[in-house]
Amino acid sequence: MRPAAVLAVADVRVSYGGADVLDVAALEVRAHEVLGVIGPNGSGKSTLLRVLGLLEAPARGEVRWRGRAVRAADALEARRRMATVFQEPLLADMTVAANVALGLAFHGVGGDEREARVARWLARLNVAPLRDRRARTLSGGQAQRVALARALVLEPEVLLLDEPFAGLDQPAREALIPDLAAILREHRVTTVLVTHDRGEAQALADRVAVLIGGRVRQLDATADVFHAPASEEVARFVGVETIVSGRVVAREAGVTLVDVAGRRLELAAEVPAGARVRLGIRPEDVTLARPGDAAPASSARNRFAGAVARVTPSSPSVRVLVDCGFPLVAAVTPRSVADLGLAPGAPVVATFKASAVHLIAADVWLDTVARPGV
Amino acid sequence: MDLLWSGLRQAFALVTGGDPEVWAILRLSLQVSGSATLIALGLGIPAGAALALARFPGRALVVSLVNTGMGLPPVVVGLFVTLFLWRSGPLGGWEILYTPAAIVLAQAVIAAPIVTGITLAAVQQVPEKFRLQLLALGASRAQMVRVTLREARLPMLAAVMAGFGGVISEIGASLMVGGNIKGQTRTLTTAMVLETGKGNFEVAIALSLLLLALVFLVNWALTAIQQRRAG
Numbered sequence: 001m002r003p004a005a006v007l008a009v010a011d012v013r014v015s016y017g018g019a020d021v022l023d024v025a026a027l028e029v030r031a032h033e034v035l036g037v038i039g040p041n042g043s044g045k046s047t048l049l050r051v052l053g054l055l056e057a058p059a060r061g062e063v064r065w066r067g068r069a070v071r072a073a074d075a076l077e078a079r080r081r082m083a084t085v086f087q088e089p090l091l092a093d094m095t096v097a098a099n100v101a102l103g104l105a106f107h108g109v110g111g112d113e114r115e116a117r118v119a120r121w122l123a124r125l126n127v128a129p130l131r132d133r134r135a136r137t138l139s140g141g142q143a144q145r146v147a148l149a150r151a152l153v154l155e156p157e158v159l160l161l162d163e164p165f166a167g168l169d170q171p172a173r174e175a176l177i178p179d180l181a182a183i184l185r186e187h188r189v190t191t192v193l194v195t196h197d198r199g200e201a202q203a204l205a206d207r208v209a210v211l212i213g214g215r216v217r218q219l220d221a222t223a224d225v226f227h228a229p230a231s232e233e234v235a236r237f238v239g240v241e242t243i244v245s246g247r248v249v250a251r252e253a254g255v256t257l258v259d260v261a262g263r264r265l266e267l268a269a270e271v272p273a274g275a276r277v278r279l280g281i282r283p284e285d286v287t288l289a290r291p292g293d294a295a296p297a298s299s300a301r302n303r304f305a306g307a308v309a310r311v312t313p314s315s316p317s318v319r320v321l322v323d324c325g326f327p328l329v330a331a332v333t334p335r336s337v338a339d340l341g342l343a344p345g346a347p348v349v350a351t352f353k354a355s356a357v358h359l360i361a362a363d364v365w366l367d368t369v370a371r372p373g374v
Numbered sequence: 375m376d377l378l379w380s381g382l383r384q385a386f387a388l389v390t391g392g393d394p395e396v397w398a399i400l401r402l403s404l405q406v407s408g409s410a411t412l413i414a415l416g417l418g419i420p421a422g423a424a425l426a427l428a429r430f431p432g433r434a435l436v437v438s439l440v441n442t443g444m445g446l447p448p449v450v451v452g453l454f455v456t457l458f459l460w461r462s463g464p465l466g467g468w469e470i471l472y473t474p475a476a477i478v479l480a481q482a483v484i485a486a487p488i489v490t491g492i493t494l495a496a497v498q499q500v501p502e503k504f505r506l507q508l509l510a511l512g513a514s515r516a517q518m519v520r521v522t523l524r525e526a527r528l529p530m531l532a533a534v535m536a537g538f539g540g541v542i543s544e545i546g547a548s549l550m551v552g553g554n555i556k557g558q559t560r561t562l563t564t565a566m567v568l569e570t571g572k573g574n575f576e577v578a579i580a581l582s583l584l585l586l587a588l589v590f591l592v593n594w595a596l597t598a599i600q601q602r603r604a605g
Binding site for chain 2: 050053055076079080082083084086088090092093102103105106107150151154160
């Protein structure tokens with residue numbers, strides 16, 4: 001049985017100055033899941049979150065709370081079942097404890113219960129010693145922990161997070177993400193996480209919606225979105241950097257042979273011969289070696305000799321563009337760049353598994369194409 | 375220079391000696407301008423907050439009018455309040471012209487736009503996202519406005535300072551609607567004009583020192599609160 005939707009939008013459209021920034025036919029947030037919403041800047045992610053949180057009324061369409069459309073008269077009550085944390089902590093100029101108590105006061109929770117809940121959630125976010133500090137004296141990481149405590153103390157039925165880690169420095173981020181992941185797992189809080197960071201979505205989300213140009217381009221289990229992107233746009237956004245066209249030549253011994261610019265690529269997906277296909281390969285799935293070195297013991301079926309065309313440093317790995325008849329991007333460690341002497345013009349052998357080649361599109365009916373893992 | 379020095383000496387004698395007339399004038403000025411400021415706060419804070427938070431057609435015009443009102447010439451206010459309170463005027467039935475109540479009314483009219491304008495600016499400098507955050511924590515609209523005003527409380531102290539400072543120092547309206555009646559509507563500023571005209575410089579200087587000290591004390595106290603909270 002499909003889990004029940006707690007919160008959903010139907011036929012929602014938001015326009016600013018005549019331009020649609022959000023146009024979502026349907027999106028459901030299921031009980032106890034973490035739904036990631038990813039997409040490039042300006043894709044409508046934050047607008048979607050504000051609509052879900054009943055903080056912005058869409059020009060058209062409706063927001064549904066447990067299956068029933070939310071009307072203006074009961075918007076406050078529905079709003080009080082949720083809590084949002086934004087990128088900026090937006091703490092009030094009062095003590096940490098008073099900030100965390102703020103929402104409880106709005107909800108009419110007072111006295112000992114308020115004290116106890118504030119203390120519990122300050123401790124849970126590891127900021128209990130800061131309780132009497134003035135909020136504006138906190139560091140960015142501390143402030144965001146207080147902002148999360150202030151939302152979680154409400155024990156919301158849906159937690160909405162709008163880029164909650166984007167304003168933090170690397171150490172604060174790396175400390176906060178596992179802490180939050182543990183809380184979400186333990187309390188099974190239904191959560192919508194908006195982020196432009198694919199790593200955050202992979203670390204926290206059960207399902208991921210890819211929003212591009214205000215529309216949901218794909219909504220699937222997290223692994224599927226990253227490993228079986230539904231379109232080229234999604235593929236590019238989720239980090240598939242090599243995208244090539246080819247024609248299926250044959251299907252033999254459990255693999256599909258594809259001609260790409262005169263080279264033979266092996267693909268795990270089943271596609272009938274003659275079909276034109278678009279294929280994607282993630283840079284971290286490509287291994288580079290020197291031409292003379294013994295082939296590593298691996299099941300990699302695709303092995304191409306080529307030359308380094310460009311080396312681009314990018315945190316945390318280095319992107320190496322290899323020309324092997326078609327352009328292929330590999331992600332390697334800075335150390336490998338030195339060890340393998342990777343510089344423009346250097347000869348190199350690139351290998352990747354047949355299962356690392358993702359079928360993005362084919363000009364045959366999709367139901368004749370079996371995609372592994374879907 | 376002799377005039378100034380002897381004036382200053384006599385002024386100190388008047389102030390420290392507790393001259394009953396000087397102290398009565400001081401008390402009246404404080405009562406009148408204090409009441410006017412309180413009325414202006416009561417009207418100006420809700421109006422400024424509403425203007426900062428509401429969106430309606432013609433809002434820009436209203437904001438411009440408020441900003442113009444912050445610089446209302448007291449003498450113009452005095453003229454119109456006099457016309458309103460005149461026996462045959464719309465508020466003539468109140469029969470308060472040439473009483474302290476008339477000065478309170480005129481000074482409240484002067485101070486209200488100042489308080490409104492400063493409140494408007496103070497509430498607007500609280501980021502819109504902060505207000506959204508309050509709503510996202512379950513605030514009703516009234517709860518959101520209350521916490522937003524609390525957040526703007528430090529810049530809003532400037533409204534108290536500017537409102538009180540403006541009316542305690544004005545003369546045009548007090549003179550016109552109060553009439554500078556000895557023992558009844560004589561304030562620090564109207565008395566100063568009268569005594570200067572009569573050549574009683576030592577009394578005028580004494581009154582001016584009192585006025586300066588008063589304005590300083592009020593601003594010093596409010597600034598101390600503001601800076602302590604902001605620190």
